[in-house]
Amino acid sequence: MLRLQGINLIIGTIVLFIALHLTFAPEHHTVRTTGSTLLGGISFLLMTFSVVLATRLEIFEEMFGGLDRMYQVHRVAGTFTAVFALVHFFSIPKELPPGVDPVLNSTFPSAQIGMASMVLLVIGLFVALNRKISYSRWRNPHKVMALVYILVIGHFMNAPGIFFERFSASGILLIVAALTGTVALVYTMFGMNKRTAMSFTIEAVNSLERATEVVLKPVGNMLKFKPGQFAFVEIQGKDWSEPHPFTISSAPNEDRLRFTMKVLGDWTRKVREELKPGGEVIVRGPYGRFDASKTGCRRQVWVAGGIGLTPFLSKLRAMEDDDDREIHFAYAARNKEEAIFLGELEAVAATRDNITLYPLFSDEGDFARIDVAKKRLPGGLTDYEYFICGPKPMVEGLMKDLKTEGVKRKAIHVEAFEFR
Template sequence: MRPLGLALIALAVLIPVYWFAPIASERDPVALFSQYLGAAALILMGINQFVATRAPGLEIVFGPLDRIYVLHKWLGVIALIAMGLHDIIDADMNGLRGGVLSGIAEDIGEISLYGLMILILASVITFIPYHLWKWSHRIIGVFFFLGAFHFFFIAKPFSNFDPLGLYVSAFCILGIVSYIWMSVVRPMAPRGHRYEVDLVRRVGGLTELVLLPKGGGMRHKPGQFAFLSIDGGGLGEEHPFTLSGAPTDDRVLRFSIKDLGDYTDRLQRTVQPGMDAIVSGPFGHFSMPRGRDPQVWIGAGVGITPFLAFAESLKGRETGPIKLYYCVRERDDIPYAVELERLAEEVDTLELIIVNSSEGIRLTSDRIVSDLGGDVANAHVFFCGPVPMRKALKSGLLLKGLKASRFHFEEFEMRTGIGLQSLAVWLWDRGKYEVVKRVSRQTEPAE
């Protein structure tokens, strides 16, 4: 996430303090603080609805789309905490007169609060099936609208037409308009680039799709991803996939998709040549740097897909030495191994190294540094694969001199938790440790 975007969000939440502070001298400051928390939650939710639109320019302010997904999650979590505290801390003030709808607004606020709490929690509890989460996530905007109604008509120590009221109302309107755009206008409006499925084939455990443009097509850079939806076969819902082919003049696209869930399972069983497809994008900034600094590419499993596009784009391009580590667990059919070996033969600067864990081989930071001749500080490292592997390699390489800014990766996950499972495991292990320690103390022989 870009510091600029985070700073703007923090500023948006803090600006109301300027108007709330003078009111504190005349009203109950505790109740006023509760009202501020409610306003801050609405501001965060309004921003969150907006960043979900994937509007042009968002990546410039907030960073690549994968980071925006992470931002989207944490904005929801922080808004949830603010809403919870707003409900716990009494916000009622004596001497306030509300309009005819203030009583209804009070009840609607409770409905909005608990509805948003349930749906936001459902978003970070990752064992809930994707299709159920996706359906429930669509109605968050309805409860946000109820929260905005609560703000507009509840009794409060300022008017909706005061600067403070207008300020918070603007974020409420931003969120409502964004939700209407995403749920009503966008599905009916022409979107994306129209394509036709030209080729479907199985490559190891992956389904490869080659798409031909039905019109101008889409320009992209190696390493970027796009949202794909296919007409028919229940595949109309768009999902993000990395483009595994390098850009071509005729704008033919290639996706290499692993069966990782309901949608991808249905896709590999039902997609056929001739089907129409819509591709939206491209997105992402996972791209090769210019210059002759050494590069390390690490693709684990289906994480090899962006490096297929990287490797194809090397022809005729001057680069420094590149080491591609392809980490697999297969014994026989390794997807794209033959294609990558051919590319490594054609491009002098590219070296392919297959790391097969089924043969007892593991990629470590020590090996990478050794293969680079000990000079890791000047290298760029690109990683696409499992999160635990990424964290282990990154921490090891940073300790050996790699700059954090030269370790490139994408948070390519639509849903992630907030660490509750890790916290539960830590608490369980800690509890077992304390029990064992107490038992050992009790059984120690007296001196």
Template sequence: MLRQQGVLAIGAVLGLFIILHLGFPPEAHGPRTTGTTMLGGIAFLLMTSSVILSTRLAILEDLFGGLDRMYQVHRVAGTFTALFALVHFFGVPKELPEGVDPVANALVPSSPLGMLGLIFLIIGLFVALNRKIRYSRWRPTHKIMAVVYVLIIGHFMTAPGIFFERFSASGVMLILAAVVGVLSLGYSLFGMNHRTAIPFTIEAVNALERATEVVLKPVGDMIDFKPGQFAFVEVQGKGWSEPHPFTISSAPGEDRLRFTMKVLGDWTRKVREELQPGRDVMVRGPYGRFDAAKVAGKKQIWVAGGIGLTPFLSKLRAMQPGDDRQIHLVYAAREEQDAIFLDELKSRAAELGNITLIPLFSEDGDFARVDNMKENLPDPLSSYEYFMCGPKPMIDGLMTDLKKEGVSRRAIHTEAFEFR
């Protein structure tokens, strides 16, 4: 679930900027310049938020509720950046503020930098939001946003009569934001991947029904993670392209790391068909805040749709007998053959005693639906805490219906298996 602290922090920064900008405007500014430069400043601060969110820092995951939520906010902030920047561009007076020397101004590149930044921003946003572009192509082109960010800093730092002649309070705030943004950009482009990389070698590649289990042996230290967290897996060697995110399906404490990968596209097919034991792999992580055990109530419903079982698999593998939670695990798959690890789930449920396993097969006409839950659960729906992971339409549908049944949004935790 998206946590409010992060969004409130962005709101507070924008609020402070607006107060400073309207309260202490540069002397030469008329109302129109003040208003439109304020929109430009907001656009820059939103873009800075996007840049900071791309650092994947753990403290930000705590504030926003996990990396998948951070990327959602990153996307929304990016979209609003473009909207505010467009209004700023069309609205800002084209004549120079009073007292600015036109000859000196012609020497600074503020307008061309702003124009170039805006053009690249619109192109970059179009690419970023276009789901038809394959991830492997999308990823390198998204780096154009780093150039946009630097162009925009150049634009406002050389804007006529704002900073170097009369420092305004809101202008100083933008400069501070630019410093933090440039450091974040440098870190996410050059530092982040080295800092978080943990080396492994492939020990086994096990073919399951429409999925592959990849077993990794640590070269040095094992990754320290909580059940339900995910990591980026980067197979080393030519032709393996970019890192891919997967939930860790083994339990913390095991001496091997396991991922269960549904065969979906080129990369996951290549894993199944070509990946061999002995190959080196870099694992980056862990990420995600789907392990809400410390905040969750004792009565829980876990809903897994297909490969969305993986976070629950890790949680079940980690669970000890005597756990005082009462858990109903709804496992929805197309047919019994598709329900990977079903036998293991059954025996874990029998061993642990606090798990009620409810397999549902759509081929038999059984779906994960709220009316079914209402009929079959011993207590009212609003008395449970919900954890759901699976296809987006299933999660969205369940969420809407649960809310209609009076279940609070705070009691529903979801994990999205996509960032875009």
């Protein structure tokens, strides 16, 4: 669930900037100049937050509720960055005010830098929001946003003083933001991957029904993670350099790391058909806050749809003998043949009194729906906390219906596995 702590930090920073910018606006500013520079500053602050969130630091996971939520905020902040920047661009006075040296301004061409950054920003936003462009083709062009950020800093730092007073209260805030964002950008590009990378070798590649389980053996230390977390998997070798996020399906106390990948596209199909034991894999993580053990509610409903089973596999495999939570586990698949690890789930449920398993097969007319839950769950729907992972339509439908039934949003936990 998205946490408000991080959102409040963004809103608070922008409100502070607005207050400083309007309260201490230079006397020579016109209303148009004050308003347009205000929009430009807000755009830059949003872009800075996008850059900072790209560091994937754990402190921000705590503030926003997990890396998946951070990327949602990153995407929304990037979109509004472009919106505010466009309005700023069209509203800023195009003629230099009286008293500004045109020769000096041509030596430091703020306007030209701003134009270049605007064009690149709009192109980058189009690419980012265009779902028809594959992840592999999107990933490298998206790195151009680092150049855009540097250009934006150059744009306002070279702006004539009539537009941007560097040592005004709001100007100092923007400079601090620029320094923070630059450090974050350098870390993301040159330090993050090195700091988080852990080496593994491929021990086994197991073909399942429409999925593949990859078993990894650590070269050095084992990755420490919590059940429900995920990591980025980067297979080494020619044509394998592109990292992909997958939920860890093994338990934290195992000496091997396991990922279960549904065959959805070219990359996962290649994993199934070409990946062989003995290869090297770099794993970066762990990330995510899809943790059912930290909630205060002992009555829980787990809903897994298809490959959304993987975080729950890790939870079940890590469950202690004295765990007294009452867990109702609905596992939805097309049919029994496609219900991977169903035998393991049935075995666990048979040996534990606190777990009730509900296999739901759509081919038999059994779906993960609220009307089904109301018939099978003891007590009312509001007596439980819900953990849901699966196809987006299933997750969104269940969330909507649960809230209609009076279940509070904070009692509904979902894995928002989207990074574009």
